[in-house]
Amino acid sequence: MGNNSYQNPPAFHSDDIEPSAPEKATFHIIPVPWETSVSYGGGTADGPNAILHSSVQLEHYLDGSFPGDAGIYTADAVDCQGEATEVLARIQAATSKSLELGKCPILLGGEHAMTLGPVKACLEQGIPFGIVQFDAHADLRYAYQGNLYSHASVMERCTDLGVPLHQIGVRALCKEEADRRSERGVTFLDAADLYWKGYPEQLLPDDFPEHVFITFDVDGLDPSIMPSTGTPVPGGLNWYQAIDGLERALKGRKLIGADFVELAPQPGQHAPDFLVANLIYKFMEIAQRQGCL
Numbered sequence: 001m002g003n004n005s006y007q008n009p010p011a012f013h014s015d016d017i018e019p020s021a022p023e024k025a026t027f028h029i030i031p032v033p034w035e036t037s038v039s040y041g042g043g044t045a046d047g048p049n050a051i052l053h054s055s056v057q058l059e060h061y062l063d064g065s066f067p068g069d070a071g072i073y074t075a076d077a078v079d080c081q082g083e084a085t086e087v088l089a090r091i092q093a094a095t096s097k098s099l100e101l102g103k104c105p106i107l108l109g110g111e112h113a114m115t116l117g118p119v120k121a122c123l124e125q126g127i128p129f130g131i132v133q134f135d136a137h138a139d140l141r142y143a144y145q146g147n148l149y150s151h152a153s154v155m156e157r158c159t160d161l162g163v164p165l166h167q168i169g170v171r172a173l174c175k176e177e178a179d180r181r182s183e184r185g186v187t188f189l190d191a192a193d194l195y196w197k198g199y200p201e202q203l204l205p206d207d208f209p210e211h212v213f214i215t216f217d218v219d220g221l222d223p224s225i226m227p228s229t230g231t232p233v234p235g236g237l238n239w240y241q242a243i244d245g246l247e248r249a250l251k252g253r254k255l256i257g258a259d260f261v262e263l264a265p266q267p268g269q270h271a272p273d274f275l276v277a278n279l280i281y282k283f284m285e286i287a288q289r290q291g292c293l
Contacts, residue, residue, distance in 0.1 A: 009052035011074035013281065016060035025073035026293060027284055028098040032091055032110040032117075032259075034080040036149075042230065043264030047276075048077060048108035050265035054277040067285040070293075073103075084113065084149040091117025092124075095257065099125055104293055106280060109261030111230075112139060112151040115215045119158045122213055122256050129211035129256050130164035131155070132204070132249045134220040134242065136233040138170050140177040140186070151262075159184045166204055168245050169194065169220040172233045191235050203248035214249060214258040214283075216242075218276055228272035229262050242279065246286055255292040258283065 011019040012029040022028065031048035052074070060066055075098075078090050091107070095118040098105035107118055112135075122129055133139075133155060140159070144152035159165055164185070171191040181188065187205050204212075221242060223232035237245065260283075263276050287293055 007049065009049040010056050012052055012072050013055045013058050013060075013068050014074070015056040016058070017068035017072060020071035020073050022073045022075075022098075022103070023101055025071035026104060027070065027072045028103045028105045029072060029074040030094050030098065030105055030107045031075070031077040032080065032107050032114045033077055034087055034110040034114050036084060036087070036111065036113060043228075043266070044109060044111045044230065044262055045080070046265050047110055047261070047263035050263060050273040051108050051260070051277050051280070054270065054273040055281070057274060058277055058281050062281060062285050065285060065289065067281060067288055070284070070288055080110070088114070088117045088120075088149070092121045095121035096124060099257070104255060104287070105257040106283075107257075107259035109259060109263070112154050112215070112217050112261045113149050114261065115154050115259055116149070116157050118257055118259060119161065119163060119213060123161060123163070125256070127211050127256065128209045129213055130166065130204075130209040131158060131213050131215060133165060133167045133215050133217070134169050134237070134245060135167065135215075135217040136169060136172055136191070136219040136231065136236055137217070138167060138173040138177040138181065140180040141174065142176070156180065159186065164208060166208060168249075169237050171235050172231075191237070194237070194241065195235070199244060199248055203245070203251075204253075211254045211256045212249065213256050214246070216258065216260045216279070217262045218260065218272075219262055225275060226272050228264050228266045228269055230264050239275075243282060243286075246283055247290070250286055250290050250292045253292055255287050
């Protein structure tokens with residue numbers, strides 16, 4: 001772990017909400033402090049602890065309800081030492097423990113390469129599901145700098161497994177990725193279209209699975225509100241576009257799990273860390289209010 005100020009983190013939102021036992025909590029927070037293939041700015045290994053530290057500044061009451069009363073359990077951080085395949089197997093196992101208890105895992109990244117772990121765990125459940133990806137990048141390269149398990153290839157690996165994918169907010173992709181979208185039937189609402197046209201009434205295609213896994217790369221947000229990420233691309237989502245997108249992605253669906261990745265905290269900048277903690281707590285509120293759990 002890089003930044004000593006992020007050591008010994010509290011449980012998520014534990015200032016106001018007594019941590020629940022795993023079998024009693026609706027939400028399982030799983031920290032994944034992994035950083036192995038970042039290609040520009042670094043620091044994602046400190047992301048989970050920064051989110052946990054920031055979470056104790058949240059208000060218990062949110063938009064007319066108390067989302068934390070559904071129960072929040074914070075697991076020990078996944079051991080992220082070793083080869084990528086070993087780390088991914090541990091992430092998968094940690095997610096599987098949550099799913100086997102019938103709970104909703106929310107993983108805290110760490111770099112986006114980690115998403116392959118929970119996706120494999122969800123596949124083990126035998127329930128058809130699709131991935132809804134909020135991101136500045138498509139992450140559909142076959143490999144990046146020779147690494148099949150790069151953050152830039154994680155959605156390629158997930159679609160290798162036959163999981164349907166819908167992307168929101170992308171504004172930086174290569175020709176290979178554009179072609180891959182067409183080849184694999186990836187649907188999308190890119191950032192420019194979202195800015196000029198807004199969200200469609202129905203965000204996901206008619207044939208998209210009922211169960212969804214949400215992966216939220218924080219570089220999907222605009223750098224004006226999210227500078228603390230490895231590749232801050234201009235033209236991203238603002239706060240209310242992000243919330244609206246999550247609302248629409250979960251409408252009429254069942255949530256199987258989620259991750260929030262690529263926070264790279266910067267010394268002296270607490271606002272981005274607190275933003276991600278807020279986003280996760282709001283996500284819990286949306287999932288409960290919409291009956292997605």
